[in-house]
């Protein structure tokens with residue numbers, strides 16, 4: 012329940028925003044097109060509230076993680092509030108009456124805000140819409156830089172709401188101010204003040220290993236006080252003081268919390284990670300932010316199924332490296348990769364299974380053994396599948412398909428836990 016509280020509060024605040032407008036309608040005072048203005052203002056307020064939540068979630072508040080189930084889940088909520096605000100903005104535009112002959116400051120501000128938001132949101136949708144992807148390019152860093160201006164258009168949208176000549180009420184305006192403060196405050200925190208409060212911790216690259224021809228293991232040692240690594244399975248953001256690598260990217264900490272270094276296991280999949288594979292050198296300075304995340308098997312029941320797809324093995328590596336006094340859960344661990352050479356740390360996983368009688372490790376090469384299926388996992392688990400907790404990390408289509416199948420097989424939704432490797 013605690014994990015859902017964040018989303019619940021957001022839903023309640025959205026409902027309250029609409030309720031405030033319904034309970035305190037603006038005075039008619041002979042206003043032409045009163046109903047359209049009324050609905051338009053209500054929707055406009057809701058857009059401001061939703062956008063302020065998105066801006067708040069972008070600040071990466073570590074303290075709020077327990078109320079959403081981790082930072083990766085907060086990004087999912089961010090995606091939902093932003094998409095809802097974007098769609099409602101169109102309905103708002105269609106509902107308010109606009110006279111081309113009688114435009115004033117409020118209308119111009121609305122146009123600037125609307126066009127700015129569209130310019131930023133379309134590339135965000137691009138990875139999901141192939142046509143847009145071709146149009147905008149798929150460079151994440153370019154998108155991230157553009158995305159930073161969203162707060163400016165939020166402020167313009169707010170200025171539009173107070174300068175446009177539409178019927179309103181003091182109570183609704185005051186209610187709206189809460190979200191305006193939240194949104195602007197969050198934006199300023201992210202872009203200006205955050206650096207004075209957030210912990211950007213200096214590290215040095217102590218070792219760079221290549222366990223296969225597309226994976227890099229980076230070993231980082233803190234220059235001073237290390238980050239707080241509370242439990243196995245967490246992730247961090249890292250940037251390196253090196254040309255082409257000075258961008259903040261999220262990676263799971265594949266080492267255990269008791270180790271005096273941080274280990275990252277990184278698959279070369281795009282510009283940054285390929286450049287890192289080819290160029291990262293021992294001795295390079297790094298800046299680390301974290302640790303974040305609540306992917307923690309110790310928090311749930313004894314019977315567990317772990318499923319790792321490809322580089323999604325990293326949180327599980329951390330779980331295994333954390334086993335100092337033996338596993339306290341009965342675990343069926345499935346690690347699936349296409350080809351044998353991709354199964355980095357296979358020997359380490361098999362050794363952990365030999366040492367822990369409660370751990371059954373099954374490594375699967377889909378090119379020769381065929382794809383792993385949920386039916387097979389359920390059959391192997393035996394007993395009542397509803398009692399199992401499932402932990403998954405891997406490519407999004409695989410995780411989504413498996414989640415659906417596990418639920419069909421009877422695993423309660425609350426027993427399925429997964430790590431999102433995608434923030435966009």
Ligand SMILES: Cc1cc2nc3c(=O)[nH]c(=O)nc-3n(C[C@H](O)[C@H](O)[C@H](O)COP(=O)(O)OP(=O)(O)OC[C@H]3O[C@@H](n4cnc5c(N)ncnc54)[C@H](O)[C@@H]3O)c2cc1C
Pocket residue numbers: 083138150151152246258259260261262263264276277278279280281282283284285322325326430431432433434435
């Ligand atoms: C919580 C979490 C844990 C992760 N753990 C690992 C791990 O242990 N090992 C591993 O190999 N990969 C991990 N990833 C994925 C890794 O962050 C991306 O593969 C990497 O950032 C890709 O960058 P690129 O420029 O090489 O690829 P691109 O092709 O540019 O990006 C591929 C995708 O990676 C994501 N991405 C790219 N840049 C960023 C960024 N700056 N911030 C956030 N997301 C970005 C976007 O979804 C993008 O569409 C993790 C991701 C998340 C969110």
